[in-house]
């Protein structure tokens with residue numbers, strides 16, 4: 001069977017857990033060679049079991065991130081895809097958020113996307129094509145108390161994606177933002193062990209269930225693929241209508 005991403009090399013940041021792991025699994029299922037940039041060495045075994053190649057990379061370190069991207073191009077053939085997924089959430093009352101926390105959110109969630117694309121795009125251009133998916137969040141369009149800095153990074157990812165699509169389109173590179181709603185990662189699944197909480201989470205979604213990490217993985221694999229050739233500069237919202245609901249939540 002021919003896969004959507006047969007023999008293409010794709011980098012997934014933060015691919016050791018949660019949504020990133022779903023992306024690794026679905027890109028592998030679509031035939032890709034998947035290289036994972038992950039800060040936590042404890043996730044190496046899980047990554048390898050899922051069929052990815054583990055590299056310890058902290059996306060908040062711009063030099064390390066750029067060097068790792070160059071090394072992947074040299075070792076595993078031309079880079080076709082980059083999934084900027086690594087991200088952290090800090091929810092705190094607005095006035096309690098420290099400068100260090102603001103800086104960390106900027107470095108991990110937002111600056112890493114700029115630096116990763118700066119390093120990968122020239123290599124993709126040399127190969128003649130490329131596809132980038134930036135994982136945003138539905139917090140880019142509807143947020144809540146205490147998420148100011150996190151939501152800001154996610155809104156920035158959507159805005160940067162639009163500009164990048166125009167910078168890189170002439171080189172044959174597409175750039176899209178994928179904005180998941182609540183997704184069943186380990187953290188969310190721990191919270192959902194409480195039946196009342198689980199019922200509440202499900203009620204936020206038009207289909208009555210929380211997204212799985214593989215739901216997001218499949219969408220990412222499709223956006224990366226040549227079947228999505230007509231899509232660039234887009235924000236694909238994958239929250240089952242949560243942020244579109246009148247008078248929501």
Ligand SMILES: NC(=O)c1ccc[n+]([C@@H]2O[C@H](COP(=O)([O-])OP(=O)(O)OC[C@H]3O[C@@H](n4cnc5c(N)ncnc54)[C@H](O)[C@@H]3O)[C@@H](O)[C@H]2O)c1
Nearest residue numbers: 014016017018019039058059085086087137180182183185
């Ligand atoms: N889970 C959700 O409901 C949800 C919803 C919308 C958007 N998102 C976004 O999806 C992305 C993944 O989130 P998740 O919920 O799967 O997170 P997660 O915490 O389950 O997994 C994140 C992975 O990224 C790694 N990581 C963290 N910082 C890193 C760094 N500096 N360098 C390299 N790797 C790093 C972690 O070790 C972990 O393996 C994030 O960008 C997040 O904002 C998540």
